Amino acid sequence: MSNNFVTRTWNWIDNRIGFSDYIVPLMVHLVPDNARWWYIFGSATLCAFIVQVFTGVCLAMSYVPGGEETYQSLKYITDTAPLGSILRGMHYYGASAMVMMAVIHMVQVYMHATYKYPREMNWMSGVVLLFVVLGMAFTGQLLRWDANGVWSVTVAAEMAGRTPIIGPTLAHFILGGETVGGSTITRFFAMHVFIMPALIFAGIGLHMLLIMRHGISEMPDVNDPVDPETYKEAYEKRIHKTGVPFWPDAMWRDMIFSTLIVGVILGCSIFLGPPALDPPPNPSSINANPLPDWYFLWYFAVLSLLPPQLETWVILGVPTIGFIVLFFLPLISNKGHRAPSKRPWAGGTVIFGFVAFLVLTIYGYKKPWSPDFGVKELPASVVGTDHGPLAEGAKLMHIKGCLYCHDIGGYGGHRGPELTEIGKLLTRDDLIIRINNGGHNMPAFASSISDSELQLVVDFLLTRGVEKEPENPKSTTP
C-alpha cells in the first residue's frame, strides 16, 4: 500500500517533469564497451569542478572582496571559522586537481585522436574550457589577497601592458584604475565568481551536449582510420551491436576514480592545509617574492630564461598561439589514423611537452636567475680561516651582495657564474676590471667599493680553487 503510494507519487512527478523521458535516456545511452579506464578523466574534471563550485559558494559566505578586509576575512576563514581551513584547502587543491585533470583529459583525447570527425567541436569547446579554467586558477590566486596576490596582479598588468596599441588600456582595465588597489580586488572577484563560472557552466553544457550528440568515441583501431564519409554510420552500427549502457556499465569506473580524486583533495586539505597567507596586501611593502602557483611556474621560468628581445613576443605569443593551435587542431587533421602507433609525432609532442613542463617547473622553484637575498656569510670551513684579511675579504663578499648571485663552495645564489675555482681562472687584473666595470649582467662596483675593500675581495677570490702554497716552495723548483 505504502509502496503503491510511493510509486504513484513518483509517477505523478515523473509525468510532470519528464525524468524518465529526458534524463534516463541520457544516463543509459550506449557507449563503446572498450572505453574502460581511459575515459575517467573528463568526469573527474567535472567532479573537481563540482568541488570548486560548492566550496567556492561556501567560502563566499565569509569572504569580503575589498581592501584589507579581504585579508582579514581570509585569516578568519583559515584560523577561526569552523572547518574554514579545510574548506579553503579543498578549494585550493580542488583547483590543482581541476587543472591537472583537464590537462590529462586533453592529452588522452589528443593521443587517441578523439577530436577527429565528427567530434571537432567537442575538442574546440574543450579548449575554450581549458583556457577559462586557467583563467579561474589565475584570478583565484589573486583572490588570496596577500602580498603575493598583490604583486602577481601587478605582473599580470605589466604583461598585458605589452600588447601593442591597446596595452595600457588593457592593463588599466585589469587593475581597475592606474594602480593596484581596492578596485582591483573587486574586479577580480567579479571575474572569478560570476563571469568565468558562467562561461564554464555554459561550456560544460555545450561539451556534454556534443558528447551526447556524437557518442563517446571508441578506442582507436589501427585498421580503421576515420573516414568522414562512412564513420557515423559504422559507429552507429557498431555501438548498437556492442555498446553498453553508460549507467551503470561504464559509469562505475568514473565513480571510483572521482571518489579517489575527491578523497585526495579532502586528504590534502586536512593533512597539508591551505596555502599559507603571505603578509597583508600592502602594495607599498617590498617584502614579497612574487611566485605563481605551480601550474604557471613553467611560464614564469620561460620568461626568466629568455633573452630580453624575445620576451614580449613570448609573453603575448605563447598564450595566443597556444590557443589558436589547439583550437584549430581538429580542423587541420580531422580524418585518418587515430591509433597512437600511427601518429609518432603526437606521442613525441606530448613527451616533449611533459619533459619541458617538468624541467621548467623545477627551474621555477630553484629560480637560479634571481638574486638570493637570504644568503648567509661564508663559513670558515669554506673560507679556510676565520680571521685575517682572507676572512675580511670573504665577509665583504657577503656585505657587498656578491653572494646574492655567486656561489662559492655551495654558498650563495646562482644568478652569476660560480666562483669556487675562480682563482685558477682569472688573474688579479682580470678580477679588478670585472668588479669595477661589471660586464654581461654584472653591475659595475667601481663607485660602491673602496680601494682597500677591492683589494681584500680580490685577494680572497684569488685563493679560490688554488691549492695552498706548499710550506717550502723552493723544494718544488729544481
Next chain:
Amino acid sequence: MSDQQPPTDQPCCQLKRRTFLTRVSVILGTIIGFMIAIPGVGYVLAPIFRKPKHKWRTVGKLDDFKVGGFVLVQYEDPSPVIWAGVTAKAGAWIRRVSETEFIAFSINCRHLGCPVRWVDDPKLFMCPCHGGVYYEDGTVAAGPPPEPLYKLNVRISEGLVEIETEPTPLTLTTLT
C-alpha cells in the same frame, strides 16, 4: 516544430505580417540589449578613461630624512576607493641626496613590475623576480629591465617632504 514553413496558399498579407513581426522583435531585442548593456559596460570601463589627478602626498618631515641611502616610504595612491584600506598604499624609494635635494623612484621594477629592494652596501636596487639590478641613479646595472627605474617628483613644502603620485609605471612594448 518552429521550422515549419507557413503554408504557401496563405494570403499574402499573412506572410508580410510575419516578416514585419520578425523584424520588430529583432529590433526590439537589440534595443533591450543596448539598454541593459550600455550602463554596465560604461561602468566597468570607466576606470580606464578616468585619469586621476596627480596628487602631492606627504611622506614625512624634512628632518626625518638623513643624507645617505634610500629609504622606503608609503603614501596613499592617487585614487583610492573607500574600501581599499591598506591596499590604497603606494610605495617609493626616496633618498636625500643633499640638504635640499631629494630623489625618489617607484618601487616597481621596469621589467614586469615586481618590487625592487635597495641594498645599501653595494648601493644597488635588486629585483627578486628575474634578477634585474639598478644603480643608485636608477639606471639598469644588469638583468632584463629595458628601462631605468621610474622617477617620481619630490618637493619640500613647509618642512614636509612630498611625493607626486603616479600610475604604476608600465613598460610599454615596441615589439622589436
